[in-house]
Amino acid sequence: MKISAACLFILATACLPLAAHADGSRLPADMPPAYQKxxxxxxxxxxxxxxxxxxxxxxxxxxxxxxxDxxxxxxxTHRLLEDFLLKNAGGQKVGGPGGKAQGSNLPRLTGTAYFKRKHREVSQADWRNPKVNTPANCAACHPDAEKGGYSEHDIIMPGVRRFFRD
Ligand code: HEC
Ligand code: HEC
Structure with missing residues (x-):
C-alpha cells in the first residue's frame, strides 16, 4: 500500500480507514493465472x-x-475461478466493499453502494466521456487497475489530463 504524504503528518489512526478501503479493492495474492487470462x-x-x-x-x-457478451x-477452469471468487468475495455488509449490486439483471460491482459512494465526485460528463464509455472501464481513470491499483493518488480523469494519456 502507498502511504500518502498527508498520512505522514496526521495521526496514524486517521489513516486507518484509507488502508481498509485499499484492502477491499486489491487483487488477492492467491489469484490464479486463469483469472487474468x-x-x-x-x-x-x-x-x-x-x-x-x-x-x-x-x-x-x-x-x-x-x-x-x-x-x-x-x-x-469454471470451478477454479468459482472457488477463487467465492473465497475472496466481499462481506454481506451493504455499503462496504462487496455491497450488493442494485438495479440490473446481472450483479454489477459498479452498482454497489460502495462503488457509488467512492465515485460520488465523478461528474455525469466524466462518466459520459467517450474514453470512459462505461463505469466498468476502470482503467480509463485508474491507470494501475490491471494490477488492482485504485489508489486515489493515481487517478487520471480522461479529458482533464488528456495531455498525459494520449
Ligand atoms: C468476451 C469479453 C468478456 C470476457 C472474457 C469477460 N467479460 Fe465480464 N464483461 C464483459 C462486458 C462486455 C461487460 C459489460 C460492461 C459494461 O456494460 O459496462 C462485462 C461486465 C462484467 C461485470 C460487471 C461489471 C460492472 O459493471 O460492475 C463483471 C462482474 C464481470 N464482467 C466479470 C467477469 C468475469 C468473472 C469473467 C471471467 C469468468 C469475465 N467477466 C470475462 C465482457 C467480458
Ligand atoms: C470516470 C473515471 C473512473 C472510472 C471509470 C472508475 N473510477 Fe474509481 N475512482 C475515480 C475517482 C475520481 C475516484 C476518487 C474519488 C474521490 O477520491 O473522491 C475513484 C475511487 C475509487 C476507489 C477508492 C480508492 C480509495 O483509495 O479510496 C476504488 C476502490 C475505485 N475507484 C475502484 C474502481 C473500479 C473497480 C472501477 C471499475 C469497475 C472504477 N473505479 C472505475 C474515477 C473512476
Missing part, C-alpha cells in the same frame, strides 16, 4: 471483494449471456 481480456480483472459471493455465483452461472470456460 479468462476474465481480463475484455475488461480489467475486477477485485473479487467488490461483489458478495451470492452475486459472483450469479455472474458465473450466466457466462453464456454475460452482459450481452459470451464467455466460454471449460468445466475445470
Amino acid at each position: 479468462e476474465c481480463a481480456a475484455c475488461h480489467v480483472a475486477f477485485p473479487p471483494a467488490m461483489l458478495i459471493a451470492e452475486d459472483w455465483k450469479k455472474v458465473l452461472a450466466a457466462l453464456d449471456n454475460h452482459y450481452d 459470451e464467455v466460454i470456460l471449460d468445466a475445470q
Whole structure:
C-alpha cells in the first residue's frame, strides 16, 4: 500500500480507514493465472471483494449471456475461478466493499453502494466521456487497475489530463 504524504503528518489512526478501503479493492495474492487470462481480456480483472459471493455465483452461472457478451470456460477452469471468487468475495455488509449490486439483471460491482459512494465526485460528463464509455472501464481513470491499483493518488480523469494519456 502507498502511504500518502498527508498520512505522514496526521495521526496514524486517521489513516486507518484509507488502508481498509485499499484492502477491499486489491487483487488477492492467491489469484490464479486463469483469472487474468479468462476474465481480463475484455475488461480489467475486477477485485473479487467488490461483489458478495451470492452475486459472483450469479455472474458465473450466466457466462453464456454475460452482459450481452459470451464467455466460454471449460468445466475445470469454471470451478477454479468459482472457488477463487467465492473465497475472496466481499462481506454481506451493504455499503462496504462487496455491497450488493442494485438495479440490473446481472450483479454489477459498479452498482454497489460502495462503488457509488467512492465515485460520488465523478461528474455525469466524466462518466459520459467517450474514453470512459462505461463505469466498468476502470482503467480509463485508474491507470494501475490491471494490477488492482485504485489508489486515489493515481487517478487520471480522461479529458482533464488528456495531455498525459494520449
Ligand atoms: C468476451 C469479453 C468478456 C470476457 C472474457 C469477460 N467479460 Fe465480464 N464483461 C464483459 C462486458 C462486455 C461487460 C459489460 C460492461 C459494461 O456494460 O459496462 C462485462 C461486465 C462484467 C461485470 C460487471 C461489471 C460492472 O459493471 O460492475 C463483471 C462482474 C464481470 N464482467 C466479470 C467477469 C468475469 C468473472 C469473467 C471471467 C469468468 C469475465 N467477466 C470475462 C465482457 C467480458
Ligand atoms: C470516470 C473515471 C473512473 C472510472 C471509470 C472508475 N473510477 Fe474509481 N475512482 C475515480 C475517482 C475520481 C475516484 C476518487 C474519488 C474521490 O477520491 O473522491 C475513484 C475511487 C475509487 C476507489 C477508492 C480508492 C480509495 O483509495 O479510496 C476504488 C476502490 C475505485 N475507484 C475502484 C474502481 C473500479 C473497480 C472501477 C471499475 C469497475 C472504477 N473505479 C472505475 C474515477 C473512476
